[in-house]
Amino acid sequence: MTTITYPLSRIEGHARVVIDVYDNEVFRADFQAMEMRGFSHYVRGVPAEQITVIVPRICGVCSTAHQVASVKALEDVFGITPPPLASDIREVLLLGQLIQNQATSLFIFTMPDRTNASSLFELSQSEAGKAREFSLAQMALKIRKIGTDLITLAGGQFIHPIKTVIGGVSSGIKREKADQMILTIQELLPVATELVDIYWEMSMEMGDRIGSWGDDEPTHYLASTEANNYCLNSQRLRVMQPDGTEAPSFDPHDFEAYLQIAESEYSYAGVSSYMGQILRANSLARINLTESLGTPRADAYLRRFVQTFGKPAHAIMFFDLCRGIELVYALEKAQQMLEGDLEHGETEVGYAPKDGTGFGLVEAPRGPLIHRYEVENGLIKTADFVIPTVHNMLAIRRALTVAAKRYVGPEGINAELERAVGRVVRAFDPCIACATK
Amino acid sequence: METSKDLPKFAVLQLSGCSGCEVSLLNSDEWINNFQLVYMPLVVTSNKIPDDVEVLLVTGGVRTDEDIHNLRKGRSRTKKLIAVGTCALSGGVAQFKGNHIARESFLKASHRLRLPDMLPNAYPIDRFVDVDLYLPGCPPTPQLFMTALKDPENAKIAAIVCQECGRQKLNDMRPTSITGPRSGVVLPDICLVNQGYICVGTSTRGGCGALCTRPGHACVGCRGPANPYLNKEPKFVLDNLRRVFARMTDIPAEEIDAVLESPWLSLFLGQFTDYTQEADLPLRTKEKML
Ligand code: SF4
Ligand code: SF4
Numbered sequence: 010m011t012t013i014t015y016p017l018s019r020i021e022g023h024a025r026v027v028i029d030v031y032d033n034e035v036f037r038a039d040f041q042a043m044e045m046r047g048f049s050h051y052v053r054g055v056p057a058e059q060i061t062v063i064v065p066r067i068c069g070v071c072s073t074a075h076q077v078a079s080v081k082a083l084e085d086v087f088g089i090t091p092p093p094l095a096s097d098i099r100e101v102l103l104l105g106q107l108i109q110n111q112a113t114s115l116f117i118f119t120m121p122d123r124t125n126a127s128s129l130f131e132l133s134q135s136e137a138g139k140a141r142e143f144s145l146a147q148m149a150l151k152i153r154k155i156g157t158d159l160i161t162l163a164g165g166q167f168i169h170p171i172k173t174v175i176g177g178v179s180s181g182i183k184r185e186k187a188d189q190m191i192l193t194i195q196e197l198l199p200v201a202t203e204l205v206d207i208y209w210e211m212s213m214e215m216g217d218r219i220g221s222w223g224d225d226e227p228t229h230y231l232a233s234t235e236a237n238n239y240c241l242n243s244q245r246l247r248v249m250q251p252d253g254t255e256a257p258s259f260d261p262h263d264f265e266a267y268l269q270i271a272e273s274e275y276s277y278a279g280v281s282s283y284m285g286q287i288l289r290a291n292s293l294a295r296i297n298l299t300e301s302l303g304t305p306r307a308d309a310y311l312r313r314f315v316q317t318f319g320k321p322a323h324a325i326m327f328f329d330l331c332r333g334i335e336l337v338y339a340l341e342k343a344q345q346m347l348e349g350d351l352e353h354g355e356t357e358v359g360y361a362p363k364d365g366t367g368f369g370l371v372e373a374p375r376g377p378l379i380h381r382y383e384v385e386n387g388l389i390k391t392a393d394f395v396i397p398t399v400h401n402m403l404a405i406r407r408a409l410t411v412a413a414k415r416y417v418g419p420e421g422i423n424a425e426l427e428r429a430v431g432r433v434v435r436a437f438d439p440c441i442a443c444a445t446k
Numbered sequence: 447m448e449t450s451k452d453l454p455k456f457a458v459l460q461l462s463g464c465s466g467c468e469v470s471l472l473n474s475d476e477w478i479n480n481f482q483l484v485y486m487p488l489v490v491t492s493n494k495i496p497d498d499v500e501v502l503l504v505t506g507g508v509r510t511d512e513d514i515h516n517l518r519k520g521r522s523r524t525k526k527l528i529a530v531g532t533c534a535l536s537g538g539v540a541q542f543k544g545n546h547i548a549r550e551s552f553l554k555a556s557h558r559l560r561l562p563d564m565l566p567n568a569y570p571i572d573r574f575v576d577v578d579l580y581l582p583g584c585p586p587t588p589q590l591f592m593t594a595l596k597d598p599e600n601a602k603i604a605a606i607v608c609q610e611c612g613r614q615k616l617n618d619m620r621p622t623s624i625t626g627p628r629s630g631v632v633l634p635d636i637c638l639v640n641q642g643y644i645c646v647g648t649s650t651r652g653g654c655g656a657l658c659t660r661p662g663h664a665c666v667g668c669r670g671p672a673n674p675y676l677n678k679e680p681k682f683v684l685d686n687l688r689r690v691f692a693r694m695t696d697i698p699a700e701e702i703d704a705v706l707e708s709p710w711l712s713l714f715l716g717q718f719t720d721y722t723q724e725a726d727l728p729l730r731t732k733e734k735m736l
Contacts (some may be wrong), residue, residue: 016493017487018488019489019490020488021488022465023462041561041699043512043562044462044510044562044564045509045552045555046462047555047556049550050551051548051552052548053547054548055709056708059457059708059709059710062709063713066464066584067463068464069465069470069585070465070469115721117472118489121491127492130478131490132475144478146475147475151475153473154473154475157473166663167470167587167657168466168469168585171663172661179662179663180661260685274558275558275561276561277556277558277561431491432548442464442465
């Protein structure tokens with residue numbers, strides 16, 4: 010038996026792919042998280058009200074989603090509901106996170122794969138990159154920075170936000186600040202759509218060149234956005250079945266009845282399934298479960314996507330295209346929300362701490378994220394983080410096996426396998442820090 | 447435009463951390479025209495650090511044997527090594543301090559087939575290699591990254607956060623109880639301590655532009671204790687904070703102590719000092735601290 014190990018780059022964290030080949034046949038393909046963050050251990054015994062400052066540090070890429078989920082879980086324990094203005098500001102914060110994340114995945118992580126470059130910076134310096142009127146790298150970082158600026162505006166700090174507090178948010182968003190942000194978005198939205206178009210074109214070319222868009226077996230999809238409301242500060246989990254019909258939705262309190270999460274022997278990340286079946290979360294899951302995003306440009310991209318690839322669409326490289334649709338959506342939606350009044354009105358409600366168990370759900374860029382805390386004597390007794398990347402683990406494994414089978418045959422192992430492995434994993438945009446909570 | 451091939455090479459080695467430092471670095475695009483990024487697994491596919499690197503940034507703490515190996519290899523290939531962020535400076539959130547319940551449950555859960563084992567704790571990187579410059583912050587701001595890369599020798603860093611904060615300390619506004627730590631209405635322009643918040647900006651090194659306190663959030667001290675408390679036991683910075691609160695407020699001392707010793711503040715207040723308790727570690731001089 011031959012074991013091939015591929016270290017991975019251009020993903021969050023330390024992970025590798027291991028493929029066992031026996032007699033020129035793929036025996037097993039696995040995706041392994043190589044480190045353990047271990048937050049579910051660190052937070053034991055921490056005063057409950059402080060956990061919202063600690064958990065954003067699970068991951069600097071997804072810190073915003075963790076912070077909001079954490080605050081919502083404590084609000085659930087304390088039995089309070091934040092005022093509508095606070096929910097709106099949290100939504101702007103999560104949109105900022107979505108912009109930052111999708112821009113990173115699209116341009117920094119996966120665009121180089123489209124031309125077999127080693128990085129966006131190399132791609133930008135190459136002939137193809139130089140032929141453009143602007144530097145791809147600099148423009149991509151500018152778009153990404155809108156996300157960071159929105160996080161700073163709505164979250165108070167640029168990486169580990171602090172403005173979302175138990176009961177609401179600590180302050181509104183001033184008109185002049187909102188107006189500045191709107192101007193930036195207006196100026197850069199055309200650049201973003203141009204980048205998304207370039208990305209789309211490059212992806213079509215890549216699909217033609219390779220002759221495949223990857224594992225396209227119908228699967229379950231999990232998201233917490235609604236069919237006609239892409240709200241990320243979400244309430245319920247939805248599931249699409251492989252035939253495209255929707256299964257009953259469920260409340261985060263009941264997640265254990267639907268999602269089975271287990272440890273893995275070969276990886277520091279766990280694996281989850283939906284009633285024993287492979288499932289997928291992240292952009293493609295949301296787009297498959299959506300009728301309309303509710304903003305004009307994004308809906309135009311959505312129509313184009315559905316017309317070209319059908320609904321539900323299953324091939325894994327569609328995850329990447331869907332991130333492009335979402336990037337445009339999040340920019341448009343953030344602008345819409347900032348045009349409203351986010352300055353005046355009640356920002357938070359008071360609370361009395363108490364013991365109990367609570368759940369907090371948000372739609373993070375990688376899918377539904379749930380924090381569950383058990384509070385006893387004001388301290389965290391147990392904490393559980395239900396991580397979107399973990400929902401994709403079985404799907405990643407299957408997609409790797411599909412790719413490995415394509416490139417391993419009687420003639421041996423095709424060198425293209427290494428690139429294929431990178432493309433497969435990056436399509437799911439896994440986050441290792443989170444997955445090893 | 448000169449091609450990037452002529453520019454000095456810089457590399458980023460990520461040990462065990464949250465990627466927040468990398469995310470912060472990517473918030474600046476200024477370096478694109480000044481440096482050639484040759485290694486940074488988060489954004490570049492390249493399997494090894496070339497051996498003629500000008501500057502190597504190291505983020506994250508040391509958590510596995512593999513981290514130690516990569517760190518030593520990185521050191522041998524660079525002229526200058528910069529330790530970036532709370533994790534590289536102290537081990538970060540992943541150190542257990544006195545939390546034995548957490549340590550035990552973590553260690554029990556941290557073995558897997560064919561994978562590196564976790565070390566018993568998370569360690570600062572200068573326990574294993576020489577460091578030329580320290581850049582504290584959780585994470586450091588993009589501006590601080592640029593200063594570290596371009597001209598750290600001539601950088602003017604504010605001694606404490608208060609210098610950059612712009613809020614005024616008043617003599618006649620003495621709170622009697624803690625307002626926060628993180629909620630309640632914040633009055634503009636007035637020092638957060640006067641308003642009953644446990645802001646540790648008075649003892650925390652500046653350079654972040656008072657990122658948190660200007661919009662009204664108490665500083666949690668992520669840039670670490672100011673120069674007078676370098677290489678000193680945690681007691682010194684804590685005593686200084688106790689004095690500040692005694693001078694400016696009428697909040698009972700026990701209440702202040704409880705907050706100062708809570709996990710979220712001690713994480714940062716201890717980031718330069720915890721390690722002094724290990725005898726043979728190199729001193730971190732203020733010249734090396736950005
Ligand atoms: S103590 Fe905090 S709020 Fe007061 S001046 Fe210093 S940094 Fe600003
Ligand atoms: S104000 Fe304090 S907590 Fe905020 S970035 Fe500066 S040093 Fe860190």
